[in-house]
Amino acid sequence: MRLFIRLLAAAGIAAAIALPARAAVLYSEPMATPSSSWFGIASETGNQVLASSFTVTGSGTVSATGAEWIGLPWLDWPQPPTFTIQILDSVTGTGNVLASRTATATATDTGLDNSEGWDVFSYAASFAAIELQAGTEYYFSVASDYGLWLWGDGTGSGLYYGSPSSGWEGFLEDAPRAFTLLGDGAETTTVAEPPAAALFGLMLIGAGLRRRMRRNPAV
Numbered sequence: 001m002r003l004f005i006r007l008l009a010a011a012g013i014a015a016a017i018a019l020p021a022r023a024a025v026l027y028s029e030p031m032a033t034p035s036s037s038w039f040g041i042a043s044e045t046g047n048q049v050l051a052s053s054f055t056v057t058g059s060g061t062v063s064a065t066g067a068e069w070i071g072l073p074w075l076d077w078p079q080p081p082t083f084t085i086q087i088l089d090s091v092t093g094t095g096n097v098l099a100s101r102t103a104t105a106t107a108t109d110t111g112l113d114n115s116e117g118w119d120v121f122s123y124a125a126s127f128a129a130i131e132l133q134a135g136t137e138y139y140f141s142v143a144s145d146y147g148l149w150l151w152g153d154g155t156g157s158g159l160y161y162g163s164p165s166s167g168w169e170g171f172l173e174d175a176p177r178a179f180t181l182l183g184d185g186a187e188t189t190t191v192a193e194p195p196a197a198a199l200f201g202l203m204l205i206g207a208g209l210r211r212r213m214r215r216n217p218a219v
Contacts, residue, residue, distance in 0.1 A: 023065060023066055023182040023183055023184070024182065024183060024184060024185045025180060025181075025182060026056050026062055026064060026132075026181045026182060026183050026185060027054045027055070027056055027057075027140075027180070027181045028179075028180040028181075029052060029054065029154040029155070029156070029176050029177065029178055029179050029180070030154060030155055030178065031070045031152055031153065031154060031178035032152075032153040032154055032155050032175060032178070034112050034113065034114060034115075034120065035115070036115050037115060038114055038115055038152075038153050039114050039115050039116065039150065039153075040071060040072055040114055040120075040150025040151055040152050040153065041150060041151055041153075041159075041161075041174065041177070042074075042148055042149065042150055042151075043071075043141070043142060043143040043144065043149065043150070043151040043177075044143055044144045044147075044148055044149060045084050045143045045144065045145045046164060047163060048161055048162075048163055049141055049143045049161065049162055049163060049164075050141060050142075050143070050151055050159060050160070050161050050177055051086075051088060051091055051095075051139040051140065051141040051159075051160045051161070051162070051168075052139065052140050052141075052154065052158055052159055052160075052176035052177045052179065053137055053138070053139050053140075053158035053159075053160070053176065054137070054138055054139070054140055054158075054181065055135065055136065055137050055138070056132055056133075056134045056135070056136075056138075056181075056185075057134060057135075058134040058135070058185060059134050059135065060133075060134055061131055061132070061133055061134070062131075062132050062133075062134055062183055062184065062185045063129040063130065063131055063132075063183045063184045064087070064129065064130040064131075064132055064181050064182070064183040065126060065127065065128075065129050065130075065182060065183040065184065066124070066125060066126040066127065066181075066182040066183065067085060067103075067124070067125060067127075067140070067142070067179060067180065067181050067182060068122060068123065068124045068179065068180040068182070069122070069123050069142055069151065069152070069177065069178060069179040069180070070110070070120065070121070070122055070123070070151075070152030070177075070178035070179070071120075071121060071123060071142075071149060071150055071151045071152045071177075072114060072118050072119060072120050072121055072149070072150050072152065073118075073144075073147060073148070073149050073150075074118075074147070074148035074149065074150060075118065076118050076119060077147050077148070078147070079107045079121070080105075080144035080145055080146050080147055080149050081104070081145065081146055082102050082103065082104050082105075082145045082146070083102070083103050083104075083105055083123070083125065083142050083143060083144060083145060084100060084101070084102055084103075084141075084142070084143050084145055085100070085101045085102075085103050085125070085127060085140075085141070085142050086099065086100045086101075086140075086141040086142075087099045087130050087132070087138055087139070087140060087141075088138065088139040088141065089136070089137075089138055089139070090139075091139050091160040091162065091168040091170075092168060092170075093167050093168060094167045094168070095139075095162060095167065095168045098130070098138070099130040101127035101128060101130070102145070103125035103126070103127050104125065105123040105124060105125040106123065106124045106125070107121045107122070107123050108121060108122050108123075108124075109121055110122050114150070114152075120152060123142075129183070130183075134185075139160060140179055140181060142177075142179065151177040151178075152177065152178045153174075153175050153177070153178060154175050154176040154177050154178040154179070155175055155176070156175065156176055157175065157176065158176040159171070159174050159175065159176045159177060
């Protein structure tokens, strides 16, 4: 009985420590509802590249460690093997890239189609941390490293475009692109997941029973 309680308490501690913290949503630009005009705009390394403006709310420094976005390959071609993700703080002239990451993304069919009937996908990728300052305007860019690929429509405004040969050519009168930036916020409060809370409870129960056994060896 005593050995069981010791193991129960140890398992609760180990499991509670091992559970990873969930990434916070630093910014999210929702996908526009697909319609007869919903098509997507090409964003491809070496050709036209798009960037959507965003500002992380709150205060202090945040770390972006992943992203999710919406898009589709041209004519239902195979998925791009990798994407180039960039964070810029300027899209004037040659622009100013703060960080650039090459990422392999997981593609999931959303069950939706664009105006041409092509399958629309959601993408997710993690990458080495990029430090950002909350309250500062930045520009998020994602582009296919191989093959023509279309970045799905978001809502609102704030889309820019450019190319390696001509630089950033300015504001594009279209909706921003759909994406979510993930990471660790400076003032993010982490709430324990139910399994972690349950394991922590077991740990306390085990510790309480051990104290009771010391007072009453007959238990």
